[in-house]
Amino acid sequence: MICDQLNDGYDLVEPQAPAMLESLRAFGYNIQTAIADLIDNSISAGAKNVWLLFYWDGSESYVSIMDDGKGMTEEELVNAMRLGSRNPLDEREPNDLGRFGLGLKTASFSQCRRLTVCTKTVNQNSVTRRWDLDYVSQTREWRLLRSAALNSEDRLSCLDKVQSGTVVLWEGMDRLVGETKTDDSKTHKRFLEIIEDVENHLAMVFHRFLGRKNNLQIWINDRLVKPWDPFLTNEKATQWLPEENLYFREDKVVIQPYVLPHHSKVDQLTYEQAAGANGWNAQQGFYVYRNQRMLVAGDWLGLGLQRDEHCKLARIQVDLPNSMDSDWSIDVKKSRARPPAFLREDFKRIAKLTRGRATDIYRYRGKVIARKSSASYLFTWLKKVKHGKVFYVINPDHPLVKEALNIPIEYREVIKALLRLIEETVPVQQIWLDSAESLDKQSQPFEGEPSREMIEVMSQVYKALIKSGLSIIEARKRLTTMEPFQYFEELVNRLGE
Ligand SMILES: Nc1ncnc2c1ncn2[C@@H]1O[C@H](COP(=O)(O)OP(=O)(O)OP(=O)(O)O)[C@@H](O)[C@H]1O
Ligand SMILES: [Mg+2]
Known part of the structure; x- marks a missing residue:
């Protein structure tokens, strides 16, 4: 191998910039998962606040995501804009939500043609860099621009209000708004619906950060995002089954199964909200978290178990450390995780047990309903x-x-x-x-x-x-x-x- 290199026995094949960037747009993000990927970066940078702005102006609409994290120096910013800014094999800080060195770019390109990042560290002036897909396409070179687009500086000026932090600006949002005019009411309506979808997604994915005091606040167009707790942990009727810790190497996986209350035990609004975006039946199963950030929102993880109406109250929290990323086949979008072979039997056992408990709730309810004439069911x-x-x-x-x-x-x-x-x-x-x-x-x-x-x-x-x-x-x-x-x-x- 080394010998070949000494003899110049290789061709240097660099990716074609325009083709590569266009292909990177097809990672399969939607706007919700793309924004969540950027908020991962804000959390890893120690942000306490993230402000999202969705600005409607037809084809000129834009989205900005600002945080008050530690920000980046100019050198760090240039490296952050690089595709593959870090090796996925590198060991990460235990609370780092990143892995691949790609998210900022792939998430952004999935939604926009112009990605501008402006950032500053404490006591430093802000610095800006921009990827413009049309410019790369014209020049056919990996040219990272050193300024915001003409007339876009104002969109970055919000950074003045924090001591340190980062603004990510998405412009040229061809996927969401395309060539529409400002008065196109149909697309405008869709734009507003998307804001709601994003809010629901962030409320779910980051609920453990949002639910803790003085931890993280996310604002969407100045409205605070409230956490969505899939386990109704504040409800008395929620059953907490025993927690289990599973070990592999030095790594610990913590599993907390819950059986949520029957709808007769909580008020109607609570029950409806707890259903989640996809409804009770679809949201049963394992909820997988990596460093407290949700990756999977209710799935039986390919263990051969069906989604069953009677099991819909079974929801199981699983906590993973980021040192197990490759064991769990975590993807760049942070929306997939599969238990490794050595944990599958334990997961199946816990799933079956929790499903059994969830089914019991219906069994007992059935008996009570069947005996309307008599007093309530009497347990020993x-x-x-x-x-x-x-x-x-x-x-x-x-x-x-x-x-x-x-x-x-x-x-x-x-x-x-x-x-x-x-x-x-x-x-x-x-x-x-x-x-x-x-x-x-x-x-x-x-x-x-x-x-x-x-x-x-x-x-x-x-x-x-x-x-x-x-x-x-x-x-x-x-x-x-x-x-x-x-x-x-x-x-x-x-x-x-
Ligand atoms: N908001 C931010 N504040 C501070 N630094 C940031 C911010 N966003 C990105 N960075 C820096 O840019 C780097 C690249 O981010 P990117 O999201 O592309 O990759 P990653 O987070 O390292 O891994 P992954 O691909 O898994 O997200 C980060 O590792 C971080 O150092
Ligand atoms: Mg990232």
């Missing part, structure tokens, strides 16, 4: 959340529990102590692990044919209900709202005969 165990911690207690309103405690006080204290002990020592972790390993092998309460044991328990509960003042018919009805007696309706109806 209740789930409680205190200070963010989940624990399980025995339902004190269960007729059998009430009856068991209806005894002289000296015995009652012993039974109460026993119940507390059972509640405190429920082997939650062990149950979780065992059931996760063999989801299909979990037994149901008193599974199979009605056993003598089950019949004995059933008649004890029945007696307790009669003792509490219920008629035979009422007691039978109440039993059919209790687990597991609802599966033995025939037997229930023979009680008291």
Whole structure:
């Protein structure tokens, strides 16, 4: 190899500038993903604010994205404008959102023919560089211009209001507005709709940054973007399943599964908003984050699991470090991630378990609805959340529990102590692990044919209900709202005969 080089045994084949730049426009971004890619850069530069301006003026419409990050020196700016400004194999700072050294250029060219960047560091004057696709096409050379286009300087003057920062200006937005006139109402309407799409996308992709105090604020035409939390973490009825940490090499992947509340447990607006841009069914599955930035918004990641109506409340948060980029096949647009082979089985297990829990919500709701005439469903165990911690207690309103405690006080204290002990020592972790390993092998309460044991328990509960003042018919009805007696309706109806 080296020998060939010494003998001049090679041809130097440089890319043709105009053809290369035109091809780079086809990376498959839309305006939402393109803007998110620029905001990645702002976050990596330590910005606390990002201001987006969408300015409508027919074919002269433009978009600018300004941040108050650390900015760039002239040398850094020139390198930033280079295609492939950094090697993807380089190790990055743990909180850096970049990888390929391409995003600024590919995202911008996907939307515009003129990309101007103006930037300044603290106590330095601003510097400007511009890629103009038409100029490169004419000159057929990689000529990076040293100034903004004629009459465009004003569009960069907003940088005066920050100590340091960067403005990215997109002009010649042929894909979005083309050759339209300013009074073209149809395209103007589309332009306004796009602003809304961008807002929704940013609210989702950066929700973990936007949801934290003093962290990041994004403004679109002076309106603050509010975070969209896919997991409804502030809702009491959201179930947090146990977090899992999976390790590979030095890297840690953190998985937090959630089951979102049934629509009867939250107000209608909350439920509708939680559906997300593509609707409940489409937004189930894994939400993959890299350094807190969302890459994938609800997908079963090619694990062979279908999107199912009954699983739509299952949403699973996955956190990756940027050191796993190549393992996860992260793409330049930061909109794809696939679990590596060594994690697929764990992901499948967690997915199945979460889907099972989400399906249960519908199963139990179904039972309640099917028994409109009777009181609500009665569980033996209740789930409680205190200070963010989940624990399980025995339902004190269960007729059998009430009856068991209806005894002289000296015995009652012993039974109460026993119940507390059972509640405190429920082997939650062990149950979780065992059931996760063999989801299909979990037994149901008193599974199979009605056993003598089950019949004995059933008649004890029945007696307790009669003792509490219920008629035979009422007691039978109440039993059919209790687990597991609802599966033995025939037997229930023979009680008291
Ligand atoms: N808003 C900004 N503020 C400060 N520096 C920036 C900004 N935008 C880009 N840069 C600099 O320009 C470089 C090139 O950005 P670009 O988005 O093209 O690639 P990247 O972020 O390194 O990787 P990726 O292709 O994965 O986005 C960045 O690494 C960063 O150093
Ligand atoms: Mg980038």
